[in-house]
Amino acid sequence: MQQVMEQQLSPQELQKLRNNRTGLFVLQVSWILVFVSLIVINLATRVNYPSWPPPGVSEPPVALPIIATLALFGSSVLVQRGYTAFTQGNRRALVRQWTGTLLLGLLFIAIITYEWLNVPENAGLYGQLFRLMTAFHAAHALAIGLFVLRTLRRVASGAYDQKNFWTVEATLKLWHFVTLAWTLFFVVLYII
Amino acid sequence: MATISAPVGGAQLERPKLQISQYLRWSVDHKVIGVQYGVTALFFFIIGGILAMLIRAELLTPALDVVANGQEYNVLFTMHGTIMIFLWIIPMWAAFGNYFVPLMLGAKDMAFPWLNAFAFWLLPPSGILMLLAYFIGPPEAGWTAYPPLSTLFSGDGQTLWAVSLHLVGISSILGAINFIVTIKNMRPAGMGYFQMPLFVWAMLAQAITILLATPFLAGALTLLILDRISGTTFFNPAGGGDVLLWQNVFWFYSHPAVYIMILPGFGVVSEVISTHSRKPIFGYRAIALSSLAIAIVGFTVWAHHMFTSLTPELRIPFMITSMIIAVPTGIKIFSWLGTLWGGKIHFTGAMLFSLGMVSMFVIGGITGVMLASVPFDIHVHDTYFVVSHFHFVLFGGSVFLIYSAIYHWFPKITGRMLDERLARIHFVLTYLGFFFTFFPQNLLGMLGMPRRVAVYAPEFQGLNVLVSIASFVLGASLLILFYNMYISLRRGQIAGPNPWRALTLEWTTTSPPPAHNFIGDPVPFDDPYGYGTEAAKAYIDAIERRLGPSAPLSTDPRRHEAPVAVGD
Numbered sequence: 053m054q055q056v057m058e059q060q061l062s063p064q065e066l067q068k069l070r071n072n073r074t075g076l077f078v079l080q081v082s083w084i085l086v087f088v089s090l091i092v093i094n095l096a097t098r099v100n101y102p103s104w105p106p107p108g109v110s111e112p113p114v115a116l117p118i119i120a121t122l123a124l125f126g127s128s129v130l131v132q133r134g135y136t137a138f139t140q141g142n143r144r145a146l147v148r149q150w151t152g153t154l155l156l157g158l159l160f161i162a163i164i165t166y167e168w169l170n171v172p173e174n175a176g177l178y179g180q181l182f183r184l185m186t187a188f189h190a191a192h193a194l195a196i197g198l199f200v201l202r203t204l205r206r207v208a209s210g211a212y213d214q215k216n217f218w219t220v221e222a223t224l225k226l227w228h229f230v231t232l233a234w235t236l237f238f239v240v241l242y243i244i
Numbered sequence: 245m246a247t248i249s250a251p252v253g254g255a256q257l258e259r260p261k262l263q264i265s266q267y268l269r270w271s272v273d274h275k276v277i278g279v280q281y282g283v284t285a286l287f288f289f290i291i292g293g294i295l296a297m298l299i300r301a302e303l304l305t306p307a308l309d310v311v312a313n314g315q316e317y318n319v320l321f322t323m324h325g326t327i328m329i330f331l332w333i334i335p336m337w338a339a340f341g342n343y344f345v346p347l348m349l350g351a352k353d354m355a356f357p358w359l360n361a362f363a364f365w366l367l368p369p370s371g372i373l374m375l376l377a378y379f380i381g382p383p384e385a386g387w388t389a390y391p392p393l394s395t396l397f398s399g400d401g402q403t404l405w406a407v408s409l410h411l412v413g414i415s416s417i418l419g420a421i422n423f424i425v426t427i428k429n430m431r432p433a434g435m436g437y438f439q440m441p442l443f444v445w446a447m448l449a450q451a452i453t454i455l456l457a458t459p460f461l462a463g464a465l466t467l468l469i470l471d472r473i474s475g476t477t478f479f480n481p482a483g484g485g486d487v488l489l490w491q492n493v494f495w496f497y498s499h500p501a502v503y504i505m506i507l508p509g510f511g512v513v514s515e516v517i518s519t520h521s522r523k524p525i526f527g528y529r530a531i532a533l534s535s536l537a538i539a540i541v542g543f544t545v546w547a548h549h550m551f552t553s554l555t556p557e558l559r560i561p562f563m564i565t566s567m568i569i570a571v572p573t574g575i576k577i578f579s580w581l582g583t584l585w586g587g588k589i590h591f592t593g594a595m596l597f598s599l600g601m602v603s604m605f606v607i608g609g610i611t612g613v614m615l616a617s618v619p620f621d622i623h624v625h626d627t628y629f630v631v632s633h634f635h636f637v638l639f640g641g642s643v644f645l646i647y648s649a650i651y652h653w654f655p656k657i658t659g660r661m662l663d664e665r666l667a668r669i670h671f672v673l674t675y676l677g678f679f680f681t682f683f684p685q686n687l688l689g690m691l692g693m694p695r696r697v698a699v700y701a702p703e704f705q706g707l708n709v710l711v712s713i714a715s716f717v718l719g720a721s722l723l724i725l726f727y728n729m730y731i732s733l734r735r736g737q738i739a740g741p742n743p744w745r746a747l748t749l750e751w752t753t754t755s756p757p758p759a760h761n762f763i764g765d766p767v768p769f770d771d772p773y774g775y776g777t778e779a780a781k782a783y784i785d786a787i788e789r790r791l792g793p794s795a796p797l798s799t800d801p802r803r804h805e806a807p808v809a810v811g812d
Contacts, residue, residue: 067429071355074425082417082455089463089493093478096489106484177484180476184467 060215072218080229087233090188091240094181105178112167112182114242120163121238127156128231131200135224139217143207146220150204153227157197160234164190182241189230189237196226262658262733270365272357275757277364278343279657281335284367288331290722291375295324297719300681300712306702317698318384323374325387326405329505330412331371333642337508338364338419340649341447343657345423347750347757348441350432350766355425363418370411377401377408386696388494391479391487395471403472406465413458413465416504420451420458427451432749432768441748441772442531446511449535453500453507453542461497464490488553495546503542505638507535509645510576513598516652517580518773519746520595521587525773527579534572541569551621559618566616573609577602592744593651593667600675601644608636611686626696629689635682647674647725654729655743659755660736661795666728670721677718684711740794745784748772752787 058066098104105111134149168186171179203223206212212220267279299320302310311317342364346354354360377383381399394402427448431440467478468490477483479490510531518525525531547554547562554562580602589595611633615621624630647670655661684707689695693704700708742751747769753762769783788794 070429071425074428075356075359075421078421078424078455082421082459085456085459086462089460092460093463093467093489093493096492097478097486100484100486177477180478184470184476 065215069218072222076222076225080225084229084233084236087189087236090181090185091236094185094240097177097181106176109172109175109178112242116163117167117238117242120160120167121234123156123159123163124231124234127153127160128228130156131224131227135220138207138212138220141214143210147204147208150200150207154197154201154204157193157200157230161190161193161197164193185237185241189234192233193230196230199223200227270361272353272361273759274342274346274354274357274360275657275761277360278339278341280339280364281342281367282339284364284371285332285336285339288327288335288371292324292327292332293719293722295320295327297716299324300715302698303700303708304712306700306705306708308698311698314698315384318386318696319378319382321696322383322386323378326383326409327374328638329387329501330409331367331374333505333638333646334412334416334501335367336646337447337450337505338416340443340512340646340653341419341423341450341508344653344750345426345444345447346430347656347753347761348444348748349426349430349435350749350762350768351426351430352760352762354422355430356422359418360422363415363422366411366415366418370408370415373404373408373411377404380404388498389468389490390494391468391471391490394468394490395479403469406469406472410462410465413461416454417458420454423447423451424455432766435768438529438532439768439770439772440532441511442514442525442528443508443511443748445532446507446509446514446535449539450504450507452536453504453539456543457497457500457504460493461501464493464497488550491550491553492547495549496543499546499549500539500542502634502637503538505642506645507538509601509642509649510535512645512649512652513576513580513601515746515748516594516598516648517583518775519652519744520592520598521584521589522775523583523587523773524771524775525579526582526585527575528773530575531579534575537572538569541565541572545569548616548621551618552625563616563618567613570609570613577606577609591668593662593664593671594648594744596668596671597644597648597651597674600671601641601648604636604640604644604675604678607683608633608640611636624689626694627689628685628693628695631695632682632685632689635685639678639682644674644678647671650725650729652744653750654732655739655795656750656755656757658733658736659739660732661739661743662728662732662736666724670724670728673717673721673724677714677716677721680714681711681718684714737795740788741791742784742787743794743796745794747774747780747783752791754791 058069061069101107130149130152134146134153137145137149164186168183168190171182175182200223203219207220267276267283271277271280298310299317302308302317302320308314311320342354342360346352378401381401383389383394383398383402383405385393385398385402389398389402389405427440427444431437437445467476470476471479471485477485479485479487481487514525514531544565545562547558548566551559551562580598584599611629615624615630615633651662651667688704688707688711691704693700739755741754743755744751749766749768750757752766769780774780
């Protein structure tokens, strides 16, 4: 379907679309490395401790974070399905699916906020790193979530079409970025 | 064989008058942005240079004279290092990259003109923050800002310092994205990756390095700021943190940053040596790919800055990778020498500085290999040997090449030639001033003079006086460059489109280029360095016929004729 849409573009528009796609990809590669740098810092710090979380700090329960992670996975599925529907000309499906994305995103943010507030007082550096990483990610989820909302409202009011769809595509890719970044963080914060 | 596109009558237009106001406002034209970067960088070069002069004035005698105490001295070298690296060399390469990458690719502009302007306009606020930092409890932890100096001891300015570097980092990431997309997507028909000018290759390698390294600086700076203002203890052992963490993450960025500062320069030498010796570049692919090799290997060497603080088992691996990086650099040096061999060498200002760089950078490279060797490094760690080494690569390398690029491209940017006689004087003073500033520091280092101290043992004074006097000559030599630029802008010889008779695309348009760079679509010559062939002569002559005559290199008619094939 994407190819059909691109065939309607003039060479200049196609060049612009190619530039946008490469640019966003390159930006995402660089930006995910900021998340990776925090992961590296986390891993390098825990090497200095006999156990992680440090002795005396209880393991965080994983039930809620798993729900949050699944919510984010679900939201990525919905955002993708909404976009596919949009490329087939179905605006209402996009609005419906992306509303679901946003609701799941809200659930995610709510759970992470709860986790952030419930870091034990004695957690020391463990707690600082935990709060830094979750807050850093949540800031991205929030900002990109607002961008999803903006694109959704504009699609609902008739903006974007078969020739002018880059913003919708970019929104989709940015939301996937939120999910990918969280997946990396989830592994570091809760699994290993 | 390629020819340039349909001749346009009267294309050698009236030279547009220089309008300073257009450089003071928001513009999305890559040429304006290039000049904005360049002028901003030169401004900070002057500030950093004045700080260097103050440092050298202080070191004329073993006692305190210019500064009141050691802390004031710490501020001087901290500000000097930070400004020179982040506000002079890195933005200056962004200046040349912005101006010339689109031109060399025959493009109308960068891929994202708005983003390009935005990236530039992050720089003035960042510079202002850096200068403000000086006035509100200045940073005094060195440009490397090791905790606990930078967390527990430095003034509030250290926080501004970190915010300022955050802005520089974002600016260079956005710039790098723009370069990568422009180079990947906007090459003209008929120009594959291996037909690109080597400066474009170098900017690509630099952009990749920026893109992959700078995020780690961002991470480290964020933690530093939090430690300073919100009471976290990431780098404070008293709170369970680790001071070495900063060193690791910082150098994971800052060692690649060394290549961020030199790779575009390697591109400049390749342009200049080939063009000004009228000879095809020797080993095009080797030069292009060795840039990438340097960019990649550059990520594996960071801990050689930490030989004295690292666990001993890790020293040897980092020693080996650090030595390996001399190989791609050596490939370049020999390729340039191969290019010069048998060439018709014109000792223009651009050529002199490129040749000067090759000689000085070799000294910097060799002292680099010496420092990579653990037993030697442990002895000269934190002595003037290290200071000498990195000035040989950063001044003898990067700054010489910035000068070379100025002499090579100033005629294209302004439409006027720089005075070659002043260029030679500038070169001689710079070369001698530079050598006698930094070479004796090798000796001082091996004699055991520590760096970053205002008060030193009296037996070091002799060499220090020599160094200081030479450094004043070096500082004064800059005035000649500025004077040259000034009189050139006022009444320099009109350059014309292609004064060096070069084959890369930036010379197939007027000087300075019109708003959208080219009149018609430029067609690249098959080989950007294919000098010495009839086809090349025909291509260059066609530019002259279309765009009008260029300034002759000298009155010597041989210098203007087509290059002859060399070798046999």
